[in-house]
Amino acid sequence: MTAQTDHNTAKPDRTVISVDAMGGDEGPAAVVAGCSLSAKLNNQIAFILHGDQDQLTPLIDRYRELRGRCEVRHAAGVVTMDDKPSQVVRTGKDSSMWSAIESVRDGEAAVAVSCGNTGALMALSMIRLRKLPGVNRPAIAVLYPSANPQGFNVMLDVGADIRADADDLMRFALMGISYARNGMDLSRPRVGLLNVGTEEHKGRSELKEAYDLIKAHEGEAEFDFVGFVEGGDISGDKADVIVTDGFTGNVAIKTGEGTARLIGIRLREAFKYSPLSRLASLLAYTSLRRLRHKIDPRRVNGGVFLGLNGTVVKSHGSADATGISAAIKLAAQLSDSRFNDKLAARVAATLPSEETQT
């Protein structure tokens, strides 16, 4: 599989990220540009790039900062956005996505990054990396802009699975806590369980059950359980980790993104309305650019797959170089903090083997 080996890539002090270079909407050029951005910002980072060698090699040669830090693994196949996950699992062995996950499985890299089809990426990750002991359902966690001092909340699951029972939700809480500790440096994260009201008697029965389960782990796992939270708290300052099932979480983040997009459109319209407002937008240019930077979804690009033997970062399908670089930065941070080992230990420590059967 190794076509062009670069013996410098895997130096012991380097953080090696396995990158699926194909399958994103913007093509491999955007992915390679993203890698070069990251390489410029972090000289400890190195890449294993998976994809079509003939396309990738000339792209990589464009960037001086990728010299000696980028190994190409040839993979002829590409997983498209329309491919069904079940199909990819059966026939996708030659794909760049499969190959990228394989590097994590083999221990060459601690984290893989892909802009491809989410369903296929999750299915392949489950099959090739396997679930951690004590995890029944892996989850996808995202960082959502919030009023908290750290600027973001962790929310999970946002779409690994459309189901989650009380036990799954409790494990999502533990995984989310681990992510908040290692991804946001919070020593004692506050956890909220998403519901339609904050009163204890409200909501679905599995939520009441999950409430009690999470509460029971509060002491040993060093977090604060703030109880039920509502949709408005996802961007609020009441909790750092928002726990929900993948159906609700997926609808919630897409609703939030859509609302932010609509406000952006209306804001631009407002500034174009009159000569005076156009002048105002010039004067406020720096402030507005700072605002845009603050709420730019590309800056927090990356859903993280939690609960597997290895970490996979899913970048937006439409991510450009800036977005891909953000996903790589997140991957490097999680790799450096040995995040997955800590998460595995956390789940294992809170769940004695007999309890994993409940």
Place this chain on the structure above:
Amino acid sequence: MTAQTDHNTAKPDRTVISVDAMGGDEGPAAVVAGCSLSAKLNNQIAFILHGDQDQLTPLIDRYRELRGRCEVRHAAGVVTMDDKPSQVVRTGKDSSMWSAIESVRDGEAAVAVSCGNTGALMALSMIRLRKLPGVNRPAIAVLYPSANPQGFNVMLDVGADIRADADDLMRFALMGISYARNGMDLSRPRVGLLNVGTEEHKGRSELKEAYDLIKAHEGEAEFDFVGFVEGGDISGDKADVIVTDGFTGNVAIKTGEGTARLIGIRLREAFKYSPLSRLASLLAYTSLRRLRHKIDPRRVNGGVFLGLNGTVVKSHGSADATGISAAIKLAAQLSDSRFNDKLAARVAATLPSEETQT
């Protein structure tokens, strides 16, 4: 019950709105101020105000435009935000909320407006007004700001119930269509069913079933079914009516509201950042005010309870006079269009009696 009767209130050409004057966070003064705002804007409107007579009479006397158009029905009890719905149903007979619904039940008013406890208001409405033939689960519909020409989408259910099966979702679609026709003057609304992806094979089993049921009614009920939509489409231009269960809908609108609030805070911070940006905010004042007006949640204040023998508009608990006036405007429009009769006919026409048993 009638304490101060004003024989002018119920003139035949007048639109009478039954208003629960108590139970909102801002107290009866805000409610009466809201009524006076509406009375100024619409001289066909009249009110039956329910609540403590000694508090209400002096408040009403402040406003010239309410003279001869406002009848007070004394009710000593107030339903608070913490009262449990089941309790209110048993012991709330003396409350202003109960009395407000009673005016709709008796046919004195076509629509009731309340800022009180949503759960209690829904429970009382169900008990006193009863469900329409063919409706198993009533729903709460809201208008959500969108990129559509009409500026809003109808979304339901946003929290009448946390459950909805395929059959309920299909009836939500029919009720939402009726609301979009009468509340937004759309002759052929486009309906979308909220899911985590737009592919037909995605999502929960009841959603696939609801998909087929809604599709089957497309011809006779004169709407376009656009199929599955995602969270981002709630504020988008793909559909006019978004159908979902009350749990998902409630989380979605609160997530959207929270995100909009956070962006507002960040925007104000951006304009305060430097002398230049402060000057810019002065120059853009009119444009920004126009923007605020466009996305002001108070302008679309009012969840509408659908599927009952009579219409109930739930205003935000924290609504001020502007918000309450918006809820009254919506109530008047629905009353004038004889909305509930049309909705009842629509549900009855599409659902022959044997089908209502499914």
